[in-house]
Amino acid sequence: MNTPNFKPTKCDVCPIRHRAVCARCNADELVELDSIKYYRTYEAGQTVIWAGDKMSFVGSVVSGIATLTQTMEDGRTQMVGLLLPSDFVGRPGRDGAAYNVIATTDVVMCCFRKKPFEELMERTPHIAHRLLEMTLDELDAAREWMLVLGRKTAREKIASLLSIIARRNTAPTPGESSDAMVFDLPLTREAMADYLGLTLETVSRQMSALKRDGVIQLDGKRHITVPDMGRLMEEAGDDSDGGFLI
Amino acid sequence: MNTPNFKPTKCDVCPIRHRAVCARCNADELVELDSIKYYRTYEAGQTVIWAGDKMSFVGSVVSGIATLTQTMEDGRTQMVGLLLPSDFVGRPGRDGAAYNVIATTDVVMCCFRKKPFEELMERTPHIAHRLLEMTLDELDAAREWMLVLGRKTAREKIASLLSIIARRNTAPTPGESSDAMVFDLPLTREAMADYLGLTLETVSRQMSALKRDGVIQLDGKRHITVPDMGRLMEEAGDDSDGGFLI
DNA sequence: CGAGCACTTGATCGCTTTCAATAGCTGTGG
DNA sequence: CCACAGCTATTGAAAGCGATCAAGTGCTCG
Numbered sequence: 098m099n100t101p102n103f104k105p106t107k108c109d110v111c112p113i114r115h116r117a118v119c120a121r122c123n124a125d126e127l128v129e130l131d132s133i134k135y136y137r138t139y140e141a142g143q144t145v146i147w148a149g150d151k152m153s154f155v156g157s158v159v160s161g162i163a164t165l166t167q168t169m170e171d172g173r174t175q176m177v178g179l180l181l182p183s184d185f186v187g188r189p190g191r192d193g194a195a196y197n198v199i200a201t202t203d204v205v206m207c208c209f210r211k212k213p214f215e216e217l218m219e220r221t222p223h224i225a226h227r228l229l230e231m232t233l234d235e236l237d238a239a240r241e242w243m244l245v246l247g248r249k250t251a252r253e254k255i256a257s258l259l260s261i262i263a264r265r266n267t268a269p270t271p272g273e274s275s276d277a278m279v280f281d282l283p284l285t286r287e288a289m290a291d292y293l294g295l296t297l298e299t300v301s302r303q304m305s306a307l308k309r310d311g312v313i314q315l316d317g318k319r320h321i322t323v324p325d326m327g328r329l330m331e332e333a334g335d336d337s338d339g340g341f342l343i
Numbered sequence: 344m345n346t347p348n349f350k351p352t353k354c355d356v357c358p359i360r361h362r363a364v365c366a367r368c369n370a371d372e373l374v375e376l377d378s379i380k381y382y383r384t385y386e387a388g389q390t391v392i393w394a395g396d397k398m399s400f401v402g403s404v405v406s407g408i409a410t411l412t413q414t415m416e417d418g419r420t421q422m423v424g425l426l427l428p429s430d431f432v433g434r435p436g437r438d439g440a441a442y443n444v445i446a447t448t449d450v451v452m453c454c455f456r457k458k459p460f461e462e463l464m465e466r467t468p469h470i471a472h473r474l475l476e477m478t479l480d481e482l483d484a485a486r487e488w489m490l491v492l493g494r495k496t497a498r499e500k501i502a503s504l505l506s507i508i509a510r511r512n513t514a515p516t517p518g519e520s521s522d523a524m525v526f527d528l529p530l531t532r533e534a535m536a537d538y539l540g541l542t543l544e545t546v547s548r549q550m551s552a553l554k555r556d557g558v559i560q561l562d563g564k565r566h567i568t569v570p571d572m573g574r575l576m577e578e579a580g581d582d583s584d585g586g587f588l589i
Numbered sequence: 590c591g592a593g594c595a596c597t598t599g600a601t602c603g604c605t606t607t608c609a610a611t612a613g614c615t616g617t618g619g
Numbered sequence: 620c621c622a623c624a625g626c627t628a629t630t631g632a633a634a635g636c637g638a639t640c641a642a643g644t645g646c647t648c649g
Contacts, residue, residue: 294493
């Protein structure tokens with residue numbers, strides 16, 4: 098259950114200090130949060146939470162990637178959230194978990210026992226406001242995703258996913274044109290399929306097709322170079338200028 | 344722009360008083376809200392808000408039904424939200440509308456100018472908390488919907504939509520078994536298709552199939568009787584016991 | 590070296606879309 | 620009153636895309 102090489106951190110040097118649910122907290126509020134927080138670590142592949150289980154804590158992803166998935170009785174599964182560092186897990190005011198949370202990579206979570214956190218939130222508008230803001234962002238992301246699931250072709254779905262991941266890993270290759278991007282896929286083909294409502298075979302085929310057509314370059318299975326982000330966004334069926342970023 | 348037969352209401356007799364964003368407000372807070380509120384009415388088919396437009400107000404649906412839709416350049420459209428009475432429209436802290444809002448039936452909205460509402464929200468935790476709660480509910484609904492869009496067959500999609508609508512119009516037929524339901528579809532076949540990521544022809548075919556198989560009865564195009572809700576939920580691929588209601 | 594896993598590729602099947610025709614309803618105007 | 624336009628919905632036939640079934644590749648690890 099523990100990755101041996103993680104060391105608990107003071108909030109003021111925490112990597113997600115300014116993006117997580119605590120982003121707006123002042124020093125006093127941080128002290129309070131600090132007093133009820135603890136860390137948990139999970140190995141890649143581990144289930145963090147089972148849907149339906151009682152949740153004793155809420156928390157933030159500090160490092161690593163986890164997924165939120167729903168499963169039907171016959172095994173069909175759909176990813177409904179991709180949890181990156183700073184994303185919040187759990188719902189204040191609800192006891193049972195609604196979704197499975199699964200660690201895709203090794204994950205470190207900053208956890209708060211649910212009850213004390215809920216009480217603290219009552220007294221601390223900074224936390225409630227930040228949580229509202231984050232929830233509204235998630236809702237927007239979910240709705241963007243609904244368009245992908247409902248109306249895009251397999252090729253567009255793959256291109257959409259790649260461009261989402263590329264935009265988050267904003268690490269432009271030095272020396273190359275600013276619209277080129279290089280990154281590592283944090284998901285298996287199967288996880289991509291669960292994200293996009295496809296089968297893993299279709300994911301594989303469309304990845305190959307995008308490679309063949311020069312939209313992406315593949316180094317091994319996971320290391321990806323996008324020579325022209327504009328081209329990728331066109332393939333995704335989005336405005337090449339980035340849509341809502343205007 | 345105006346349906347002539349609507350009369351502005353005092354908050355304390357408002358039909359959505361206890362479900363909308365004002366649900367938790369006390370008398371004093373209601374007075375403040377009252378001072379910045381005004382009503383707007385829209386006719387069926389009218390566009391309430393265009394995606395990208397500047398939003399000068401936020402507000403609640405008082406009566407009628409509206410939809411939130413996204414459209415791609417080539418015209419493909421996906422519904423991303425179904426707005427029923429008490430649902431909130433607009434996002435505090437953002438200027439531009441992210442989605443098209445279209446009145447499906449005649450709609451009455453209780454509007455607040457955005458700036459004053461945002462300021463009031465800063466001072467009024469009751470409003471902020473209620474909005475958080477509502478947003479979390481919407482996020483859950485969106486994620487449920489993602490499973491429908493990504494993994495269900497056309498038949499299951501239709502059954503899912505019907506069971507969602509049936510559950511909201513909780514008006515059991517007198518005299519019949521409690522698991523029978525009767526309701527009017529508030530959506531055209533095309534709107535249903537946009538909701539479910541299908542074509543309207545497929546919607547029509549699956550409606551006919553569900554009728555042929557006795558899962559639903561159709562009276563005209565829109566009036567629907569579900570003799571056995573359990574059967575409908577099975578067709579939707581959900582647990583027949585109602586899933587998260589346990 | 591062989592087992593296990595992630596991924597790729599091929600062949601075929603079937604569901605949903607697409608294209609097209611028709612039905613039913615409402616409102617308008619001769 | 621009927622004819623007709625305009626709209627929503629239904630139904631049919633054919634096409635296409637992604638799923639399914641089935642090998643096969645490449646890699647890591649024991």
